Amino acid sequence: MASAQQPNDKFDVIVIGAGPSGNAAAYVLARGGLRVLQLERGEYPGSKNVQGAILYANALEQIIPDFRDDAPLERHVIEQRIWMLDDKSYVGMNYRSEDFNEERPNRYTIIRAPFDKWFSRKVRDAGATIVCETTVTELIRTEAGRVIGVRTDRDGAVVLADMVIMAEGVNGLVGQRSGLRPELKPDSVALAVKEMHFLPRETIDARFNLKGAEGVVIEAMGTVTDGMVGTAFLYTNQESISVGIGCLVSDFKTGTAAPYELLHRFKTHPAIAPLLEGAEVKEYAAHLIPEGGYNSIPQLYGDGWLIVGDAGQFVNAVHREGSNMAMTSGRLAAELVIKLHRMREPFSSENLAEYHTMLKNSFVMKDLKKYKGIPGFLHSSSKHVFGTYPRLLSQAAQTWFRVDGADKREKERQIVSMMRKDRSFSGLISDAFKLVRAWR
């Protein structure tokens, strides 16, 4: 019976990928009454994703307002630590506030596999058809170039739709193969490696001074990456700690250390090691992060297609925001498609251009534009930002805090001369100037 069935169903929209951007798009579309097919190459949604992450509530709230009722959330973040590391020390800024213990917390730590699964269930309940273990191999286009469907790796079978949304993540090959997206450039994509360290809840609470569902996030940069552009992070989950580090792929090519060596260095740093002591380590995963920012955003729409999420390079590397941009771009794309569908307007390039305008009016493009100079700055000044400065800062702090008979004016003099010695005054000024310009 069913075995003889043909895939003659035609869908309104096909969504490629079941990460945050694809799920957001598919959910909103299905709720809007469209016939949605979502194709995911992983065994289940989330199976291909690197685990621990920060979820920014706002972006999800606009899609599923009551997500807190049943989403698998780990802890809400009440404290953020930003650390500059040298080999033996850190200079840091910690911000912890009771205000973050609010009724609707702003940020959560999550584990992606269960979270993506939960999101996917919502998508299914909304009425979308989800097919996993199926890779889209190419777009089907008319002679005029309009996208009308996709080919899959299941015997090359084809499914047709009026519209295809590419939510295939940073390294999605469909867009690249079809020539709709340029290939990734090594200096605009980071490779991150990550581990999960399992510890009893009480141990985590004690080590980080937490109670209930409170959580801490540590972000660190400095000599652990040995002059390569990169950052390390540590998130507390309920019964585990996510630890990871990422650097630009181009730096790994020329740099001295492999990703897992950097991770090892970070984990054994004297400020980090005690936090992880005694944990059982499971799950070692590597994943790419688009970090090229505004300047590397590809064409985002065309006849019958849209790009959302990491595939569009929507990641704010400075603030480590990706999933919120993914969800927001997915939602905006879906809203436009629903609008056009209801107005019986074609999914033409002209009509879909409004997606770009919607993005420009949202924090997605505004933030990416604001930071568009940062990747270039970090790249050109990496030796200092990820080497000299953290070292100097730590030395300065130590000089300042060590009581050794030298008077305070003498200490100030020592600090200034230290700075001058390691990085010329003009170099310092120029870096500061470049940074300020990139930031604004």
Add this chain to the structure above:
Amino acid sequence: MGALHIVVCIKQVPDSAQIRVHPIYNTIMRQGVPTIINPYDLFALEAALQLRDQFGGAVTVLTMGPPMAEESLRKALAFGADRAVLLTDRAFAGSDTLATTFALASAVSKIGETWGTPDIVFCGKQTIDGDTAQVGPGIASRLELNQLTYVAKISKLDLEAGAIEVERRAEGGTQLLSTKLPALVTMLEGSNEMRRGSLACALAAAQAEITVWNAAAAGIEDLLNCGLKGSPTIVKKVFAPGAHTVRAQQIELQDRNADDIARDLLDQIFIRQPQVEADLMRMASGQ
């Protein structure tokens, strides 16, 4: 006889490759561990699909489990099964193999009433989380089906004659067995390779209505045979055995009298367990 109807029993199990042990309490942490279809069951499913492709008819997959076991059924549909039945009820919680076979056998009967009596019921050789290998034979004996266990290959199926012939792996060789239908077959690992389901099947699976039965819907009236109540097995303790392997030894039976065989057997036991011999001697001497 009518078109071939095959029932395949599958079980959703935790992916043992990804199970974690709690570092402090040494308990298994199931939370977040992905589930899979019991790997042995996939050989049974593929064998069933091959027969259906060859002879026509339909394959019904059946599982007993929590509501989330639906995922496994959808997977089975995506491989190409025709319909799926989820047997789920709180009354089944805590079932040992006796209670499990009771529930599954009832459901197989109900499936028979609903879609036609199955010619073959397939099971995997055993599960990777229970390892008993009792469920297939248990269903067979409850339903009075001829049973063929540890089957490596279905060598012949004759629907006209209502007969099946299989290769069964046994200690020291392969047996060629044949029996009458309806029969229950448990499949060995490595007996075939699961196909990649077509896109049509995958789409149908995603959209399929899955038949969900509770105990009453499966025609089970007597809940005393179900779940904990119907399960005489008590797990007293779970522990990790020390590393320990001993080669099995065979005792020659051919052309020997029972006394000699028994003496041989006891000798072999006493060599390994001198304490047993000492205790027996003490008892024999009436102390």
